[in-house]
Amino acid sequence: MKRFLLCLIGILLVIIEGSITNYIDIFGVSFSLVLIYCTIISLYFDDLEAGIIGAIIGITKDITLGGIFGINALVLFSICYGISSLRNKIYKESYVTIATLVIITSIFDSMVNITATTLVYNSYGILTMVLKGIFIIPIINSILSLIIYGVFKQNILKLKEE
Numbered sequence: 658m659k660r661f662l663l664c665l666i667g668i669l670l671v672i673i674e675g676s677i678t679n680y681i682d683i684f685g686v687s688f689s690l691v692l693i694y695c696t697i698i699s700l701y702f703d704d705l706e707a708g709i710i711g712a713i714i715g716i717t718k719d720i721t722l723g724g725i726f727g728i729n730a731l732v733l734f735s736i737c738y739g740i741s742s743l744r745n746k747i748y749k750e751s752y753v754t755i756a757t758l759v760i761i762t763s764i765f766d767s768m769v770n771i772t773a774t775t776l777v778y779n780s781y782g783i784l785t786m787v788l789k790g791i792f793i794i795p796i797i798n799s800i801l802s803l804i805i806y807g808v809f810k811q812n813i814l815k816l817k818e819e
Contacts, residue, residue, distance in 0.1 A: 660706060663698060667714035670694050675722045683797055686789050689766070691718060693802045695733050696762050697813060699740040700749045711737030725773050732769050736762045750814070752803055759802040763795035 699707040715730030767790030
């Protein structure tokens with residue numbers, strides 16, 4: 658039941674991201690609530706559970722928001738599976754850990770999307786995409802993750818107990 662609710666929350670965040678946060682421009686980019694959510698919840702589940710939740714949320718994001726089909730599912734599955742496999746080796750309750758993981762996952766997400774976009778759409782603004790994808794998006798996502806983690810820390814730590 659808990660995993661089903663976490664999938665529903667992720668799908669709700671996809672809807673919010675597609676309808677609200679994609680229209681909030683900060684330095685020409687928008688932040689990713691889904692990426693932050695998947696990064697944080699994968700710290701508290703085993704590899705396969707987190708990977709499946711990430712894949713379901715990613716497929717939903719691919720279907721609803723468009724783009725290259727399968728990229729978001731692959732990226733979110735990889736992020737959730739990778740972080741959950743490291744969950745016993747890192748200190749989860751630290752703000753620095755959360756911010757660092759979000760920076761790393763944001764850079765990974767940006768690089769995969771930049772590569773796919775460049776290959777499929779023959780995009781020529783690669784320098785702008787790299788600047789935004791490697792510097793601006795990770796910083797914005799990590800700042801937002803610190804705020805979200807600070808506000809929901811007690812609820813997130815309940816995931817650890819169950």
